[in-house]
Amino acid sequence: xxxxxxxxxxxxxxxxxxxxxxxxxxxxxxxxxxxxxxxxxxxxxxxxxxxxxxxxxxxxxxxxxxxxxxxxxxxxxxxxxxxxxxxxxxxxxxxxxxxxxxxxxxxxxxxxxxxxxxxxxxxxxxxxxxxxxxxxxxxxxxxxxxxxxxxxxxxxxxxxxxxxxxxxxxxxxxxxxxxxxxxxxxxxxxxxxxxxxxxxxxxxxxxxxxxxxxxxxxxxxxxxxxxxxxxxxxxxxxxxxxxxxxxxxxxxxxxxxxxxxxxxxxxxxxxxxxxxxxxxxxxxxxxxxxxxxxx
Numbered sequence: 001x002x003x004x005x006x007x008x009x010x011x012x013x014x015x016x017x018x019x020x021x022x023x024x025x026x027x028x029x030x031x032x033x034x035x036x037x038x039x040x041x042x043x044x045x046x047x048x049x050x051x052x053x054x055x056x057x058x059x060x061x062x063x064x065x066x067x068x069x070x071x072x073x074x075x076x077x078x079x080x081x082x083x084x085x086x087x088x089x090x091x092x093x094x095x096x097x098x099x100x101x102x103x104x105x106x107x108x109x110x111x112x113x114x115x116x117x118x119x120x121x122x123x124x125x126x127x128x129x130x131x132x133x134x135x136x137x138x139x140x141x142x143x144x145x146x147x148x149x150x151x152x153x154x155x156x157x158x159x160x161x162x163x164x165x166x167x168x169x170x171x172x173x174x175x176x177x178x179x180x181x182x183x184x185x186x187x188x189x190x191x192x193x194x195x196x197x198x199x200x201x202x203x204x205x206x207x208x209x210x211x212x213x214x215x216x217x218x219x220x221x222x223x224x225x226x227x228x229x230x231x232x233x234x235x236x237x238x239x240x241x242x243x244x245x246x247x248x249x250x251x252x253x254x255x256x257x258x259x260x261x262x263x264x265x266x267x268x269x270x271x272x273x274x275x276x277x278x279x280x281x282x283x284x285x286x287x288x289x290x291x292x293x294x295x
Contacts, residue, residue: 003205004033004195005047007040009185010211011162013260014039015060015275019282020209020256021053027290032204035122035194037184040209041159042101045152048121049108057279059104066269068097089180090167094157097166101153113137113155114148123155124184124191128168129177133187135194144174159184192255205295208255209282256289258282 005024007017017040036044046056069092102111110116113136123136136155137147158169158181168180184191192208258281 001028001205002030002032003207004202005031005035005044005206006190006192006195006208007034007036007043008190008208008210009036009038009040009183010260011039012065012270013211013258013278014043015270015278016211016258016260016282016285017043017209018053018056018060019279019284020258020286021047021056021282022279023283023286023290024207025053033120033122033195033206035124035191036159037124037189037191038160038162040190041123041156041184044121044123045101045156046104048116049105049110049152051104051108060275060279061272063100068100090161090164092166094161094166094169097160098153098157101156102151105153110152112149112151116152121152122191122194123152123159124188124194125155125158126182126184126186127171127179128163128182128186129179133184134181142173143171143179158182206254207289207293209258209286210255211258211260253293256286258285 003024007014010016021043031047034044034047036042043056046059051059105111113121122138125134125136126132127134134142136158137150140147140150154169158171160166161168161182163182163186166182168182171179171181173179190208190210195202195206260278260281
């Protein structure tokens, strides 16, 4: 059965998505369209390129996530780190991440969006210069670019560009004005809305996979005791505000919530045993979901 699928952001927690895909594939589901933000954009792109869950698992097992961070930038001096953040707006360039994506996608014959079936992949990016959310490849026309000729790996790198961790990527429109592109999760961390139709039945069933560090959209407020808690609360509110309406409407029917509360989003030294644990959590939660899913 053909379905559409949406992946949330979540950094290295995204290893759980591969386990979820494994169960979905074994249950006979195939994927017509995929969308994602940040880490979810990586999985969505690989899926659209033709990677099976088994192939993705092999890639993830062999991956040393720490190598996606450029070694020369691993500076221990705090002053230099602040220097990098202030002038480069990120500790790491993200070049290694993009090269890794190029290699994986090219193995399936994918370079640009025109190499994919039309409409099969949607990537969420945040344009912080214009203060708006961007959907690639659709919105590239607004920047005077041909959507089909844009690099899939570059779009995913933009979506995964965690602010202050990775440097933002510049995109120039037809008038020469520069926009800085960063993590899509800043404005929409779980773009379930992208395949939802307000008053009509969707073209086909769709499922959203979301990694969570707490109870899904709990009513009880966060405890904010200091400035760090306040910043985290503000950042989370920005990420969730745009998606909340759609999630509230669909959370009982279309969303697989994957609890991964003990995993740090930026833990690029995650162990292989922890990856396997995430894979199993994703598989188990998806199995539970499918037992009660009615579409």
